[in-house]
Amino acid sequence: MNEFDAIAAKIREADAILIGASNGLSITEGLNLFADDEAFERLFGDFKRKYGIRCILHGAGARWPDEREQWAFTSRLVGHYSLDYKGSDAMRDLKAIVGEKDYFIVTSNCEYHFELCGFDPARIYEIEGSWQHMQCAAACHDALYPAAEAIARMREAEEGGLVPGELIPRCPKCGGPMMMHVMTDRSFIVDEAARAAQGAFVRKYMNRKLVILEMGIGWRNQLIKAPLMRLTAANPNATYVTINKGEVFIPDEIAARSFGLDGLLADKLAAIREALARA
Ligand SMILES: [Zn+2]
Structure with a gap:
């Protein structure tokens, strides 16, 4: 045998x-968080040149100038690897x-x-955590919110690496920033x-x-x-x-x-x- x-x-x-x-x-x-490969170049070549990010992991932890860039990066990332995923x-x-x-x-x-x-x-x-959900970035309460619709809208509306301010998600309780439900720091739920x-x-x-x-x-x-x-x-x-x-x-x-x-x-x-x- x-x-x-x-x-x-x-x-x-x-x-x-x-x-x-x-x-x-x-x-x-096909999702390599650590590689500066062809897929990374195709999806994030502009961010690479503008902000010096070297791979997805680097971008996910980067300090972006403001939330419009951060959500442009995130909505492109999640849109490509999850919303467009075909098995x-x-x-x-x-x-x-x-x-x-x-x-x-x-x-x-x-x-x-x-x-x-x-x-x-x-x-x-x-x-x-999972890109299916968002949470309050300050974890002011512990609810998880579905992310797909907001991600799709932001990706659609992104222009030149910026998401329009009015589409940026806000915590329904405290009005502060949201983040993807991903373990980054102690606020992870x-x-x-x-x-x-x-x-x-x-x-x-x-x-x-x-x-x-x-x-x-x-x-x-x-x-x-x-x-x-x-x-x-x-x-x-x-x-x-x-x-x-x-x-x-x-x-x-x-x-x-x-x-x-x-x-x-x-x-x-x-x-x-x-x-x-x-x-
Ligand atoms: Zn909050």
Whole structure:
């Protein structure tokens, strides 16, 4: 039996699948926060030259002259990578792999591609926030507001790197600036309902057959990877599958129940899907 058939067998007999995803998945889907690549040039070449921003992450944390530039950057970013998103082969393979099983997704990615691909929003915890929502930048209250409409309007109206002042979102309570619901500083509002849903899922499958499928998470990641490895160690019926290019790390204590797939995420997901279809 090859590795993929063995993984497929574990998935077939599993009661549920717990999926962890980080920026390796984003990169697979064409969103690279760290790169000054062709996509960055196409989307943000003007900002690059005017303000010296070197990549999306740099732009997201930049001190813009004022909110009109900041929202021009943000609405272009979210508009392109979320509002215009059309799915990917990797996501289609993942959906097929999950099939009808119960699942939960925990991710540090903000671009909400899981929701856009039809995964159940009630079974997703976006640990570092999501571009689906905005919040008061001062966190004067803890409500999250849908962002898509405001983003679409701002992107549409942007001219020369500026969003018209009247379209800039304001906090409905304090009238102050809004920000995307993304973990930047202490004002970030934790999605307690999603966190609780993850806790309930983990408790439900604590000693049952669980496949933990980890995609594109660097070996030092403490936010998602470390808890998933601990969960595998604590549940003798759990199988741990980690996919990462050049960074597969599996501790000895769970090695016998683990599969480390070193390579491109899209290729590995396709191979697992094929293996599942073979039986
Ligand atoms: Zn406020």
